[in-house]
Amino acid sequence: MSTGNVADMVTELREQIESGALQADEKLPSTRVLMETYGLSNNAVYRAVGLLKAQGYAYGMQGKGVFVRGRRALIAGSRRIKGITHPGEHIEWRYSRRTEAPDWVAEHLGAGECVERARTVRRDDVIYEASRSWVRLDVVTVVPELDEPAPCTPTWQAVYTERSANEVRSISSAAYARIATDDDREALNLDGELHAVLFTRTVYATGDDVIGVGEAVNAPGQPLDLEA
Structure with missing residues (x-):
């Protein structure tokens, strides 16, 4: 084919x-x-x-x-949106705040204010993923927890789907490897050595309506083999 x-x-x-x-x-x-x-x-x-x-x-x-x-x-796509985790995983909320949409976020959500949230995921004592999401303000009317200084359980996408009866799904995702930035090292608790990390960006929509975007950086585990 x-x-x-x-x-x-x-x-x-x-x-x-x-x-x-x-x-x-x-x-x-x-x-x-x-x-x-x-x-x-x-x-x-x-x-x-x-x-x-x-x-x-x-x-x-x-x-x-x-x-x-x-x-x-495997935990990906709709399963991750539903908040499914592996045994031993622990999701730690970092912050929730109103902010002006960065340029790449504004391309999807429109310019202006949105809700930015950040969290990390641990396996035992190791932080293996740090992620941020930006959500349109009108979603807060359905999921007011987005503005609260606490995790949205299981995820804001799952809560929105349940309350609005409009399924949230991932409509696009891009991934690439990069050398860890200072922000990556801080979020993942990495040392000062050079590390390759996997960086992803995802767009979330209900129907044809984009309501949120997210990005995540995954800590180095097994070596990244970009040429395989």
Whole structure:
């Protein structure tokens, strides 16, 4: 099959993983095979594999390739929106505040004031993810907890869906690796050494109406293998 579409590649591989057609710890096809199968450039395949990693469907091993993560370990997309966590995970709220939308946020939500929230996720004593979300002010009328100095349980998306009967879903996601910034190191409690982290941005909508955006940075765990 040749689609030339990153989203189709991600969707098809994700479905194969969830169905068990691709088994836990099975190596994904090589970049060349994926390029030929989906009609994509090597850079497009790297982006698609990066999304699978960011969504928890795959992991890289330096010098060996990219492998399927066990389905029991998967928490992504609608499951993450619903607030599902792994055993041993602990979500820590950092802050909630009214703020002017940054430029990239304003491109999705419109210019002006919005609600910015930040949290971290721990596994035991390790902070492995730091995330922020920006939410349109009209969502606060449905989810007033957004303005409160406390976590919104399980997530603001899940609460909005339940109260409004309008499902919130992720409509786009982009992921790439970068060297940790000072803010990344502070949020993830990293030392001063150079670290590669995975950075993602996600857009949330109900119907065709974008109501929030988010970004997350994941701490280094297994080495990132961008060329696999």
